[in-house]
Amino acid sequence: MKIFRKPVFTGFAPNLTKSDVSIAAAFLFFPWKWPKLKIGKNTVRAEQWLKNYFSTKHCLAFDSGRSALFFILKSLDLKPGDEVLIQAYTCVVVANSIIQAGGKPIYVDVGDNFNIDCVDLEKKITLRTKVLIIQHTFGNPANLNSLLKLAKKYQLTIIEDCAHALGIKCENRWLGTFGDAGFFSFGSDKPISCGRGGGVITNDETIAKKLFEFQSSLPEPNLIKILQHLFSFLVFDNAKPIYNLGVGKWILWFSGKLKLINKIIYPEEKRGQAVGFYPSLLPNCLAAILLNQLSRLEEFNRHRCEISGIYQKQINNQKISLPNPENFAIPWLRYPILVAESTKLLASAKKNGIILGNWYDAPIAPKDADSSVVGYQHRFCPNAERLAKQSVNLPTDISISRSDAIRVAKLLNAF
Ligand SMILES: Cc1ncc(COP(=O)(O)O)c(C=O)c1O
Structure with a gap:
């Protein structure tokens, strides 16, 4: 029976480990740690870790990927009407950052x-x-060879959005180091996660100088938001294993209503507006969790490759298209498949206790975001619209065992 089977999730804090939960609980319940919730040495340590890992001259942490992008763009002194090329099949917060930076x-x-x-x-x-x-x-x-040539031809500044790609190489060079600046997200569904966070890497001195100025004038993180992020670790850790029993679902719903846990995208952001409590510095307590996650980055990525390999080999339903087999060995953040009846597949998996992902369900996702306020109109990007209708994503994170992946593949083959 479904209720007794291990639930399989694609989102819902997928990278969460017991040691992250212990760090979060220590910051919440040990009063001697409270003075270090907002500011401490961990944020600088995390920046140093990333700087060493990517061998870049500079790394700066922010509260999120969207804030990281906003500040990179601010550092470029855009004038009214300056255009920023961005792909459709993206998240509304990316478009918001462009507009908010001018x-x-x-x-x-x-x-x-x-x-x-x-x-x-x-x-x-x-x-x-x-x-x-x-x-x-x-x-x-992305197709870096052609993109770099085009950027050079038209003298464009390149920003790499590595929100989905941390610790991945292309032609022996880290993604994030091909452009003038690269940014990462440490949000809850990203390659590694501290609840919410982001970082920029750059070798460009002019961009770095401005970023340091912006960072040093940022307010301290909001205490309520910090507590929500820390509580999220405890809530998800307790609710996920009992999700199929119904109780877990209820705990998550109730925690959301009581505002014990944070939102990934706030309603204002879906309307193209800024929220009052961000941007801010990356809190010291979340940076402690980030360091813990970073120490397992390569293990997580190896695991993602292994699980993706299982999908690639085992899914053989003619109604489903798999991503390019040449990319077999990449650690897909979520393994994307295309299927005409995507909504039906999501519902049928859910009935079997498997919650598949719907990134991105709209060209400017999520579906309930108002894409007109960020200047997107229907039919601007037809292929992105088709992919948004047909894409379903499968989990590859550390909580997915080989047998979970085989269960997902079997479900897809029977669809
Ligand atoms: C492609 C992409 N870039 C950037 C971001 C922003 O990252 P964050 O959620 O850390 O602000 C997202 C967020 O989901 C994303 O999907």
Whole structure:
């Protein structure tokens, strides 16, 4: 019976480990740790860790990936009307950051690999185009050779959006180090996670100087938000194993209602507005969890490759298309498949206690975000719209065992 089977999730704090929960609980319940909730040495240690790992000159931590992108763009001194190229099949918070930094997002269609399409990109370049954001969707490296050539030809600043891609190499070089700056997300569903966080890496002195100025003038993180993030670890740790019994679902719903846990995207953001409590510094307590997660980054990525390999080998339903088999060995953040009846597949999996992912269910996701306020109109990017309708993503995170992956593959084959 479904209720007695281990639930399989694609989201819901997928990277959460027992040691992260212990760190969160210590910050919540040991009063001698309270003075170090907001500020302490962990944030600088995390920045140092990333700087060493990527061998870049600079790394700066922020409260999120969206704030990291906002500050990179601010450091470029965009003038009104300056255009920023960005792929559709992205998240609304990315578009918000562009607008809030004074830029105009120009949406480019994607190829079937979920990444920006170079032919459509060149068509959308104008005299006002200043920046190209390269998103490595689901961790799959974008077509860097062509994109770098185009950026050089049209003198565009390159920002790599590595929100889905941490610790991945392309032609022996880290994603995040190809452009003028790269940014990461440490949000709850990302390659590694401290609840909410982000970081920038850059070798560009002008960008770095401005970023340091912005960072040093940021307010301390909001205490309520910090507590919500810490509580989320405890809530998800307790609710996930009993989710199929119904109790876990109730705990999550009730914790949300009581505002014990945070939201990934706030309603204001879905309407294109900023929220009052961000941007801020990355809290010291979340940086402690980040360091713990970073220590397992390579293990997590190896695991993602292994689970993706199982999907690649075992899914053989003709109604389902798999991503390019050449990319077998990449640690997909979520393994993306395409299926005409995606909503039906999501519902049928749910009935079997398997919650599959729906990234991205709209060209400017999530579906309930108002994409018109960020300048996207229906039919701008037809392929992104088709992918949004057909894509379903499978979990690859550390909590997914080989037998879970086989169970998912069997369910898909029977669909
Ligand atoms: C492709 C992409 N870039 C950037 C971000 C922003 O990251 P964060 O949630 O840390 O602000 C997201 C968020 O979901 C994303 O999907």
